[in-house]
Amino acid sequence: MSAFNRPRLLAPGPVEVSPDTLRSLSQTQIHHRTPEARKAVLEARENLSKLLGTDFEVLITTTSGTGAFEAAIVSLLEDGAEVVCAEAGKFGKRWGQMAEKLGYGVTYVSTEWGKALRPDDVAAAVEGKKALFITHSETSTGVLHDLQAIAKAVRAVNPDLLIYVDAVTSFAVAELRPTEWDLDVIVSGSQKGVAAPPGLGFAMLSPRALEVLNSGKANPRRYYLDLAKELKSQKNGETAQTPAINLIQALNVSTSRLVSIPLEDLWTEKEKMNNALVAAGLALGCTNFAERVSPATAALVPPAPLSGKQVADAMKARGARAAAGQDAFKDSMFRISLMGYYDRYDALAVAGILEDVFAGLGVQFERGVAVKAAWDALKNAAPELVSK
Structure with missing residues (x-):
């Protein structure tokens, strides 16, 4: 160069992140069990909720988007549940591969790279299944799948299905209406549309997903990636484990700019x-x-x-x-x-x-x-x- x-x-x-976001990382280290830290966690959850445009429960994990997706799988789905993975690229396929590793039964609906998933193809596979995993914006191909149409088609076949959305590159970037489109789990990360450094994953849950989360029927083999435990803590501005509080402070600087824009x-x-x-x-x-x-x-x-x-x-x-x-x-x-x-x-x-x-x-x-x-x-x- x-x-x-x-x-x-x-x-x-x-x-790239803003200069003021970077400067926030040079602040004096704070303890994560203090009023200052609790205020930062609550502010981060509120800003992410505003960017989602709905009142889903927002949970922040000290992971990447991949970690947040795994947390959402093991926290909501019973051991061995049958799921559908609709994929047309590297990242869409990842969620099915992850579920297989975790012991879930996976049916794939695949479309060639560069093409958009067809709602009818996805809907044909969801009968009797517990969840659908789908990537909204497929980073490996540059395709934005028609999530609204796909969700409508699958709901007609399986109204109780949990719809998991990889919104890692669509959150705060592309039109995304989780309540109107009847979605359940929205997953993203700090290093994309919210313009913060890598290191935080977000799992945002619908009322339907919260009901499942609180039922206690999910995979029992989880500890760090336990969203039920995180929910109890994060409602009060705490986290179940030690958070990347510096990154959460930086996230607040970044998202404060974004939430000022309609x-x-x-x-x-x-x-x-x-x-x-x-x-x-x-x-x-x-x-x-x-x-x-x-x-x-x-x-x-x-x-x-x-x-x-x-x-x-x-x-x-x-x-x-x-x-x-x-x-x-x-x-x-x-x-x-x-x-x-x-x-x-x-x-x-x-x-x-x-x-x-x-x-x-x-x-x-x-x-x-x-x-x-x-x-x-x-x-x-x-x-x-x-x-x-």
Whole structure:
């Protein structure tokens, strides 16, 4: 990286955090069993609830989103329960693999990477099952699955089903209406849309999920990841175990900015910023990998003969950390994101970086075309994102 380039974190997590959030981490260490700590925990739960837009019970775990998802599985589902995992990417499949390791019976509903899950396909698999695991925004593909339609379809077949949602990259980024869509468990993490450092997982529970949690019928083999125990403590601003209180304080700084923005405005602006990234890529000859674009991630296939890794490496050489694809698609695409502490002018900067990268890789284009495409996407509510 040149000394003239500042580092930019453009991968789909972890994300850049604000200077004031970083400064909060340098505060004097506090004890986690004090009024100051209890106030911080309660504030964090309140802010996360506001960002969810509903009064689900919010529980904070000192883990990642993966840890919060595991906690929600073992705290709500009986040992050996039968579940459905609807997946179309690396992270969606993770939840089924986790459940298998924990001794649950898993039925998979799978769709090829880049495609959106079909509500009827998912609904056909849920009869008699205890839970559905589904990823809202699939980070590995850039797809936003139609969660509302899928939830409606499965409820028609199995009204008592617990719907678990991996909202790791959709929470505080994409439209998400847990009460209206009749969802039960929303899981996310601190290092994505809420623009805080990694290290906290969130499990947000509906009244139906709380009833199950309090029934005492869940998997008995749990200790640290026991949400029933956490619920008793966190209602009073305590935690069952030692929390990452410094991260919770930082989370409060980050989310205080986000909750000052009307939630629908936040969703709209994040969508426009991601649309600008996609539009810039298309202007340079890329194609869109995602059938249904998530506002959390732009997954772009570069023009032949370039690979996604070549583009990601060239961005890294300019100080911009992007991500290539994953697993079988590691060379097929590159992925960039503005989920965290970014604004629309960062989208224009990324468009300029992409122009430099593609020029350096030998792609012929008229200078300024990507930046103009990004500007147009930011100005319009619904820019054209289909590859020419």
